Amino acid sequence: MIHDILSENVRKEIDSIRSKFPHDKNKSSIIESLLIIQHENNGYLNEELIGALAQYLNVQKIDVYEVATFYSMFNLKPIGKNTISVCTNVSCMLRNSDQIVEYIEKKLKIKIGESTKDNKFYLKDEMECLAACNGAPMMQVNHVNYENLTFEKIDKILDGIKDD
């Protein structure tokens, strides 16, 4: 049953994550394991996956659920294939990041926090500073940094992303 939910590949990766910690500290593997599981599941988690990891690590489901709901990189609902996070914290705000968000919203015809109808993009409502302040304004697309953004640059980056 659990083998149907977590692929062999994922289970292998979880086993190697477990080896980083003392043998009786299974909870420590939750965060990195969830990142792997989420990546394999089109970028989001659900209760079935959370339950499966709990069972595989032999921890309580609530332990996994707590982690999945606390950290902002975990999504508990389906999202578009490519995640865009625009940093809008102070340093980027001073370099007009709000206009960058507005431009992307208009371009993709969505509001921040939404995914496009074709499910190609998800525009995350990013609260954190993404630690690229000297390259402001900046965004991450699937966790790759793009800095010193202009509207032309955004067009080039987003238009360059293939459909699959």
Add this chain to the structure above:
Amino acid sequence: MIKVCTQTFDCKDPSSIETYIKLGGYSAWREILNQQTPKSQIIETIKDSQLKGKGGAGFLTGLKWSFISPTKSQKYLVCNSDESEPGTCKDRDILRYNPHSVIEGMLIACYAIGASVGYNYLRGEFIGDQWKVTNNAIKEAYEHNFIGDNILGSNVSINIIPLIGAGAYIVGEETAMLESIEGKRGMPRIKPPFPAVQGLYGKPTIINNTETIASVPYIIKNGIDWYKNLGAGDAHGVKMFCMSGHLNKPKVIEAPLGTPFSKLLDECNGILNDKKLKAVIPGGSSVPVVKGEVIMDTPMDYEPLMKIGTMLGSGGVIVMDETTCMVSVLERISRFYYAESCGQCTPCREGTGWLYKTLVKIRAGQGDQSDLDLLNRVANQIEGHCICALGDAAAMPVKSFLTNFWNEFEYYVEKKQSMII
């Protein structure tokens, strides 16, 4: 120009072990293993070098190490690479351009405190670049037997293990990081007990910032006086300053501690479009803002910045020109702390919400004079009343923005619009 943590940055293949070794890398570690240097001697060296924590608190690193419990049982070292203080972008460069300095620093720190395991915890958003470089560098160091069992035949065994987070500012707080490594929500612990006595899995643990750790091999290699003398004037050592905001050329500069702010400004080719400097947040968004004219000639060092009412913090220097609306900047800062409060302590959980919502109200033109008093009152009720420093970090900007730019806030509530057009 001096280079400590940035030594490899301009090299052709900066992150490779060959580059690092060519520049004298791992020689400090080899020497320690060859000489079987007493642990206490290493701790004394770091203490005497005046190396201070570069993540924000500025605590003497050697002193922190000396607090480690003398027990023979398992101990841990944690390198805090959860760089997320707004305005800070230095560790990201060390991690991708000089990863081996972090590894060698961790090895030396592990040896000095008697830890057989060192974890390097990177923020989740570093998964695209820094995470890969870190993993690769650790692999290289294992292949050279700088890490692992019986390192270079010395009978010393230390493992260095990379960890990744998943998005939470609060995990940068050292005890929240321990919770996170234990696989829990990042909620800070009550101190005491301090981590040096009871840390990860209840074992003695030392947590140091990436830049701090990366400085260690260079200090061991070049000596106490070398490091101390790098500072300008009365200051000791160097710091990476992350220059961001309204600058012609924003950049990360590794400079002597004690360098006047004006000199850093010059290195960034001055204020964007030759506007006038209005305000500076010199140490990440958690520290108090100061007026431009006040900081201009101030040496960028712990004490001088305290004297003008602010702090060196993480070295995240956020520069604002005359066109900046301070009300909207404070609203943005408050939104951040509201979003990132872990929710454990009531004053912070509720207070950060009150701060943010009150600022949103003012910005919407619906505030009045009483809201300004409310901001001050809420800030005072948060400050000093929480388990960790996030509450203080949310309160300090509010109080300093109001103190320094009161007329702008008053204008906003009276005219229902910003003073800045």
